[in-house]
Amino acid sequence: MFQIIKDIIYIILILNIIGAVYTVFRQRRDIAATWAWLLVLFFLPGVGFVIYAFVGRKLPENKLFPLKSKTRLQLDQVMEHQRRELKKNEFTAADQVVKDSERMVQFFTKTDYSFLNRRNEVQIITDGNELFDDIFAEIKKAKKHIHVEFYTIYDDQIGNQLRELLEEKAREGVEVKVLWDSWGSLGTKRSFFKKLNELGGEAYPFLGTRSALTDFRLNFRDHRKIVVIDGKIGYVGGFNVGDQYLGRKKKFGYWRDTHLKIIGSGVYGLQSRFILDWNATDRKKQIVEEFKAGSVYFPVAEVKGNTSLQIVSNGPDSDIEKIKMGYLKMIHKARESVWIQSPYLIPDDSVLDALRLAATSGVDVRVMIPCMPDHAFVYRATQYYAWQCAKWGIKVYYYNNGFIHAKTMVVDGKISTVGSANMDFRSFKLNFEVNAFMYDENIAKQLQEIYEEDIKHSSLQTVAMFNKQSTWLKFKQTFSRLLSPIL
Template sequence: MEFIKSNIWLILIVINYVLALSGVITILLKKVNPTKTLSYIIALLVFPFVGLIVYYLFGQEYRKTKIFSRKNVLNQSITKKIQEGLELETTKIEEVDDLLDEKSKLIPLLYNSEKSKLTINNDVKIIKDGDKKFELLFEDIKNAKHHIHLEYFIIKDNKIGLELFDLLCEKASEGVKVRIVIDDVGSSISKKTKRRVEECGIEMHSFMPVLFSGSTGKMNYRDHRKIAVIDGVIGYLGGINISDTYVNANNELYWRDTHLRIVGEAVKPLQILFLTSFDFAFGDEIEVEKEFFPKHDCKENVPLQIAASGPDTDWSNIMEAIFVAITNASDYIYITTPYFIPNDEIVTALQVAARSNIDVKLIVPKTSDSWIAEYATNSYLERLLEAGVEVYQYCKGFVHAKTIVVDDTFSTIGTANMDYRSFNINFEVNALIYHKDTSLEMKQLFNDDLQDCEQLDMDRWVKRSKRVKLIEAVARLMAPLL
């Protein structure tokens, strides 16, 4: 005992490095992304104890083990019929080609991805801030007749959250079935509010609850989606969570975000996504009702694909769609993202596009809500500037929109940031829209945002201090851990 007492730190260090070396071997055998591998190895070997904690919380890989089972929902007959109905018949491909014009082959994955089928009969409304989103969403909830399904990374019971829960409890008392999935890391709801929600008859479940006894990897693989489905005919997705942070009427800091309201056929795959999440969070099999997929009378023809990615998908669907959109551009690529920590494939694609005389513009925040994400983002900008990409920093407030528009033909709005976590770790959902009028509207929004931006000057940017560049380099090295 005396030996242990007098050598306690030496013993702990030895134990630390035994566990760290075990972790290093495990990481190497997985043969994952070299940058991610190096980041975790450095964390384990250079930072005793802290490295182990980081690896324990963030470093476990679950994609291949499919922690997120989708069989219960997808195997039910009603769901199968809906999925089969979403299949494009060969005879209709020419009609789709006419709608998509020369960019009909923009995303070859359209006809191959089982989880991302193209729908035609849709009407969409682009929402550019939280105030308008909540106004529209609350009105749709008030008019709900059968069910209200909500899946959000962040729901907080502050002013706007309590207003939502008041409305949901009122609808539940009218006999409308309300189901909610919240992410256990992102959301913050008091026990009092949870008790009230349960007493109202609302079913609310946490996605992958984080417990000290079994939280390995659960800080990763979060449900970053923001989905609302009302009566199976109206759907919402985008960057706006349920929190006062997103309500500009209540904030000093202006929050610029983009959301999408959908009416039509694309609500069906969005509904399926919600049901699979609810089924997983519920822990028991949910019975799919035919009322979840009613007929709609939408006469508009906006081709739209709901693309989802996460540990339950074999491919990084959203990242691949963005990559193909960039590499198929012929005129311009306009990107807005709050966190730009891309993989090498995306960086190379943007560099090649810019060097091919394609107009490539990127909007990122001047000041981020995360200092380490801000420095990591800044570490990538010099390479883009050298290739001719125009980089703009948003100054009016914080830009949280996750949007891309290409060649007046393709645009995407969703939850996925241009970073490693959205591409490879979290559950995300984007709408891929193949429609000229929508693309032109998105282009105009982008140009409007440019009025509130500062363009980075290459000569001035490269003169950043060595201290700043060093911080950026360290932040970039930690990017796969963010």
């Protein structure tokens, strides 16, 4: 009897190994993710496959293809024209930062159809109440269309305020389109937008997924946060729609995030991104308008601000990790300082090496992360990498005044980025993200001032402090780090 049980276990283990190898290698992955999944599937027989069903499966190609079809908006023609303009190398004194970042600008134009937009007005918003007061005020003034895309839209006080306002505008005849992520908005029923749809608005989960219960994927989520109003005003950053993002939940306390309000041609990038996502989600009611300045969705920008920027998107539909590459370009370009804020710090080797190289070359490298977890494994992995950063002379700060969710980087007080992408594998490879990369000393200086104010509410973590952690905590951090490619 014992021998029979032993043989059955042996057969199960063999089948598990065969199944693990087949499951992992049937889809193309990088080496780190491949080994991480083999580790999970080998050492958690049966259970590992359940985890894989939730976390490991990729999106089918038929859903990714529409997201790649940028030619539908004639963006290829626009980009070719801009590339010719950039080659002329005609920069004014106000464009000096752009000129100094010319290679970075060209990289984005070649890889992401990300055109350079000049003369924008940009406002940095770090408080959720201020942000939504501003968004709601602009929505009330909308005349033609309102496009909204968020990872999270909760059925709570602020979520209902947004929905009711959108219903009011739909009743007025304004075009209202909403995209949300079914997993990020877990708990929000699809019927939440029933009345909006009845009034002529349109609200759908990203890529048409009916609910999180029928979409067993933790990866490949729409993590973008975009609002576009009449094609003239746009918002992008880290805030989602929910009471916790306004500091109304005791668990996190004050929610410290960073968002941008953009007025000018920079909105074109957000608008085109939304249209591509919308067309991939609703195949029957697509937006067919081509990119053309002066059209309904891309009106002529009338403002004359001072900020030049590029809107860069990233996701599993991309062959190149464009936002990560942008981060690398910024870090390698640094001569004085690299200041980073991110709720999660799980960089791959290329980013970690870039930060180490900068720090050991005399650059002032700082990283600010939360003092508390919102996801246990992710936070322990974040602590591990924070420890490694501290070993190389990088200043690591724990933000103590609530939860910091900002995703920002500012380099040398000249160039900066704000968006939805965290400093982790998930944002680099697995989720759909969008960031604004800005070439403006004034904006960079403002972000530095905000950073310095945040330091007043933070504590510097030294190598000695990390070394004094308990053996058990160090084990959890190291173990979580092994799973970092799939966290």
